[in-house]
Amino acid sequence: MALILTEEQEMLQDSAAGFLAENAPVSSFRMVRDNKPEDGFCRKLWNQMAEMGWAGIIVEEEFGGSEFGYVGAGVLAEQMGKNLTASPFFSTAVLGATAIQRYGTAEQKAQYLGAISDGSKIFALAVDEGPHHNPNQIAFTAEASGNGYVLSGAKSFVADGHVADKMIIAARTSGETNDENGITLFLVDADAPEISRQKTPMIDSRNAADIVVDGLEVTGDDIIGKLDGGFTALEGILSAGRAVLAAEMSGSSQQAFEATTEYLKEREQFGKKIGSFQGLQHRAAHLATEIEMMKSAVLKSLQLLDDDFESAGPTCAMAKAKTGMTAQLTTKEAIQMHGGIGVTDEYDIGLYFKRVHLAQQMFGDAGFHADRLAKRSGY
Missing domain, CATH: 2.40.110.10 (Butyryl-CoA Dehydrogenase, subunit A, domain 2)
Incomplete structure (x- = not known):
């Protein structure tokens, strides 16, 4: 399968980008951070997401879902990563829905998939x-x-x-x-x-x-x-989580890189735009190539989850490892190229840095997956 989105997936991407830019930009995340609501996210926003079909993005239509698959879930997660959107999407719409839909009994599916899709239950x-x-x-x-x-x-x-x-x-x-x-x-x-x-x-x-x-x-x-x-089911749930979490980190990486390149075009030093300095151009070019490879790895893992779920585990692990390394590199370089202000709260770069450094550890960092894949290959 070609590593591109279908027309429907592109429409979902555009819709998600517009909705989150209006209803859940980084400024909204800052409000959650500063006000520290008990839930850790906005319930109203989560209900809006559920009404748009996001909570049931991978759930079959017969249970009230939109059945858009893991590529669809990854498209949403990528846009959430760009906006640092806090919600129970990952824990419920991805992990919980995968567990019940793939491994639950008929009774469990009937009882819980609808509640996941309408946002009434958090898993x-x-x-x-x-x-x-x-x-x-x-x-x-x-x-x-x-x-x-x-x-x-x-x-x-x-x-x-x-x-x-x-x-x-x-x-x-x-x-x-x-x-x-x-x-x-x-x-x-x-x-x-x-x-x-x-x-x-x-x-x-x-x-x-x-x-x-x-x-x-x-x-x-x-x-x-x-x-x-249960380990087989657990690995399947974790594989889905790793791929979608990688999609979120991909979105954060892309946004941090975009903010950095814009800064390079605007910031002046020694009477010149710092983006004209060859050393910074080389570093930016390196990041651009790493981000493109990361995006391909993420999309491939999501496509495999949709097409051949049982065999997608190693590719999901690879995507999670690659994305974790690239996301860390991107946000570190973003701080470096912003200079001292990169670590101040005035700029968003530090927020992306913190998020990807925690997300890359969740469900295994690059070292974990490299070691595990090597052992299973007989090394």
């Missing part, structure tokens, strides 16, 4: 238990008890976990802590009394949560995917 994925991403290192326990299970353990950095209505928890039902086998995914009510949630403000002014679960009783009906075989 969160609880997987990591330490400071670094490691999805097969699960110590969180699900002990058999009667006809069900009892969940106990802790999870960290759960995106939108502080406001989620439903939570998907990766727990160990058998095996050792580092085994891929023996992991099971459970769908639980996030406000259950056995769950305590502590909001954790991040450096990018978004919010996550640390959660502790103490003796939560669940049944087999709460399982997503297969008992003891």
